[in-house]
Amino acid sequence: MRTEPHPALPQGYSRRDVIALVADVGRDIGLSTRLTDILTRMVGSTDQDAWVDPEKEPIFYGRQETFAQRLRISTRQLRSHEKTLQKRGLIERRTLANGSRYGSAGLGLVLTPLIERFTELLDIREARKAQFERMKQLKAKRSVRLATFRDELARLSEADQLSDDVQAMIKERATWPRTDTLLTLGEARLSQHLDDATDLCTRLVDWIENHSDSSCEPEETFRSYIQKDIHQIHSEKCNASENKRSAGKPAHADSNMSGPDSPDDCREKELQAETEALQGLFSGYYGLSHAVSLASAEFQMEMEARNGERPEYALVEAAAARVPHLGINLTAWAAACDRMGRTKAAICVLLLDANRDHAVRPVLNPGGALRGMIKAHNRGKLNIIGSLIGLHRRRGL
Template sequence: MNHSPQVALPQGMTRRDVIAVISEVGRDLKLSAAAVYILTKLIGSTSAKDWAEPGAEPVFYGTQETMAERCHLTARQMRSHERTFERCGLLIRDTKANGAREAGTGRGLVFTPLKARFADLLALRDQKRETTNRIKELKSLRSVRLRRMKEGIARLSPEALDDEVIASILARYNAWPRSDRLHSLGIDQLERHIQDATDLCEELEERLENLPESSCEPAISFRSLLQEDNQKNPPVICNANVDERSAGKPAHSDLLRSEPSGSDDCRENKCGVESGVINPKLEALMQPEQLFKLASDDFQTALALRTNRITTEAIIDAAHDMLTPLGINYSAWRAACGAMGRHAAALCILVLDANRDHPQTPVRNPGGFLRGMIRAQKRGNLNLTGSLIGLQRRRG
């Protein structure tokens, strides 16, 4: 009995793909976990050739008793599952009056409806994956906001806690949903929460700037001011050869000092440590506007899609948005933030992304390279400033 001779799976798809898709979207079809399992067992007991050939009808000819025994069910339970699949439009029960099924007459559980719907189920699976990935991105972005908020709170002095605005900010912060409940919010509500969290972070930082003596601890990205009286620091001429190896080459993750670097007895290195003076050129290099110029076109686009202001937080958000395009796992990003802080982690992403088009040794595996930078940071060997200098030289 031919129910639909024109039915065909999408090109290249087989019975194995049908089973995989059903396993992934079965719950979205209102099927229980047990029903999904039974359905995949039934599909697996049909002819693989009938799924691959256009116009062929996949049919399960086995008896209810046999399949029920295989699945450790009663015949009644198996019959109930079959009726459920029929109501869901996944199969047709084409049996004799007494329920018998025969391969010779083509009578049995006909999966032609499922074969006809497979393209729609495939689209459902892709949409589900996209939703899952988006929720994962938003959850990771919430962790960025959470870390940013905690950094701001750490800078509050005890006196600042009596401020009404600060008290209101902290109350709204304490009302944030827990991290393990973010997935249940859904995309729309989660996106609204991320926007509210961003606004709250900016409100706290703005209030910190206006409060006297608001910093108990410096921000992680805080850099000490340049000494105004530079004449007190004697000029030093480096007595070591300049290391040119970063010019036109990828960033190094195994160096400690900023390039160019001399030997351990270099007078320039010793003087820099003793005086505590930050090179004005290095200070300028760390400014968000300069970092933006060093970034790749993709990184700049990611930042521009979020805001038209080039700030440190915008750099961090753009780095977060580049994780998926670069194939970097969110666990690596969280590890980097924990090891070196959000700002330094964002600079690592900027460097890795910019060096993908390196003419000699491009970065092929940004995720693996980032984990290498994390290990170098823990060993105290990460030279992020030197990497940025090398990138600046290559940019001309």
């Protein structure tokens, strides 16, 4: 007679969790869809207390003929599936010589091995989730490479685009797998593809830089966006101290308030000197460097990992790497890059990431906030410089 307690699930888990776990990792442990279905049905037919009570044992007592009929397969097929599950170490067979199963005698298919391997299966699921997250990041980086190649190509004159070297690179780019198929490649193949895509973009950039006679248009830069937003700030009208009448009351005859253009009471006037001083921080290469200094620690780590790359490219790739961690859908990131341009979209992600810890208005839904910024950009109302200055002041720099 057994004196030792039976294995039980870790505290907080139940039979339902076993079913969900088997369904999640079935393919990862080599089970077919049919085998996964059979095993989860077996688990669901056991006593739920047997999974958490050390005095009990989870055993499936169902007759083969009845169970096979439920599965709409033959008894012979079911017997073969049970043997496969036994070989995989997921069940134990405890029956009479003729295969009979009796609940009163504790004879049937014992599912205790699932309890013993529960932690192992949890680790498999977590590893697969981590791999999927890595693949999502690789996919986001590939979208950056795709946009980089397209934008760099657009800088070339028509004659340069028809050169043999560039045409060879265009043909190589045409062999890239479609975006909607990237996650089916597997991590190793996707990683290799990203390396190849990076190499192609680097070769195109090097070709452009080595051909000074190219009729290239100026590249989208961090500075151009800042200049546009600085212009917006300068064009704002000050109305902080306008002399207003209260509804239904006479005018304030003895008011000593200054007019709209007064330098004493206008909040915009008070901040103008500081704002103009800060505007110089957000221009050119130093502006990019200063913006990154305001970013979250995680964003800065992504930038440091790309220390050898061109600053504007490193910024975009760092933002792309942060996108999955912020819960931003890849479609939202792609839309931001398409509508705003990659650099401006990256600055938006930097701002959203940095303002998650805002004391008054923390960014709780970066994905929704990014879509809101896209809409503001479409209306011409997105003020990047104002947001950067606000972040600068909040950082106390």
